Amino acid sequence: MMQTAAKREEEFSRLYSxxxxxxxxFVLARTAGDGRLTEEIVQEAFTAAWLSFDRFQRTSSFxxxxxxxxxxxxxxxxxxxxxxxxxxxxxxxxxxDLADGSNLEETVLSRETRSAVLRALSELxxxxxxALILKYVDGLSVKEVARVIGRSPKAVDGVLQRAKAAFETVxxxxxxxxxxYE
Amino acid sequence: xxISMNERDFINLLTSIDAPATPPEGLKESVLxxxxxxxxxxxxxLSGFERLIFEKPFRAAGLASAAVSGxxxxxxxxxxPALVSGWIG
Numbered sequence: 001m002m003q004t005a006a007k008r009e010e011e012f013s014r015l016y017s018x019x020x021x022x023x024x025x026f027v028l029a030r031t032a033g034d035g036r037l038t039e040e041i042v043q044e045a046f047t048a049a050w051l052s053f054d055r056f057q058r059t060s061s062f063x064x065x066x067x068x069x070x071x072x073x074x075x076x077x078x079x080x081x082x083x084x085x086x087x088x089x090x091x092x093x094x095x096x097d098l099a100d101g102s103n104l105e106e107t108v109l110s111r112e113t114r115s116a117v118l119r120a121l122s123e124l125x126x127x128x129x130x131a132l133i134l135k136y137v138d139g140l141s142v143k144e145v146a147r148v149i150g151r152s153p154k155a156v157d158g159v160l161q162r163a164k165a166a167f168e169t170v171x172x173x174x175x176x177x178x179x180x181y182e
Numbered sequence: 183x184x185i186s187m188n189e190r191d192f193i194n195l196l197t198s199i200d201a202p203a204t205p206p207e208g209l210k211e212s213v214l215x216x217x218x219x220x221x222x223x224x225x226x227x228l229s230g231f232e233r234l235i236f237e238k239p240f241r242a243a244g245l246a247s248a249a250v251s252g253x254x255x256x257x258x259x260x261x262x263p264a265l266v267s268g269w270i271g
Contacts, residue, residue, distance in 0.1 A: 021202070021210075029203075039206075039209060043213050164192065
């Protein structure tokens, strides 16, 4: 019994080590660079993963499984934030450190641009931010976004339009955008 | 004149945030330690039936009541309403 528990912990630790950085980056992008919130969600996700590790089906990778748990935790967090309609997710610090993406240069924009995007997203209300992330970062359809957020597709369409306009306004105020879009 | 971003620029900008990131030093170790500690010290794992009894007692009572009533109705047929009204008095 003890041996089984030790084996379980050993296997979890190994899979955890392999996937931690990926899951952290996944959550960091979806909290718009909020380091504190990211740490909380990553902690909750891995605790839940450990608690239900026996139910982990090897049909998908551990990384994918952990990300799906993290996605649920993010949804809970955004729902709370949207309900409270408070601005506690407002960005007050510099975005957490993004790794140097020099080897991923084909489509990746500069580090400064990423920081500006994160900053602009963090300035938006939680409902706008979450809608944009679901639609454009996770690539969900309007119908799927509506299902996650719990609103009608028509309402989500309106939210996305307003969110996009709000994002553009904030983003254009950041360095390097004036020339391109004005 | 202001030109709004086209959809493609917008998608490129937003997807650019999905990039590798460096977690703060020591976070990886502390998250693992905390997850395992919390998981190990947590309450014993309950089976589905035990969870129903202890976590949702009203639902369990409702289900039991419906099952017993259904069984009695099936056995007694038209005598079931008389039995119920007899119990009620």
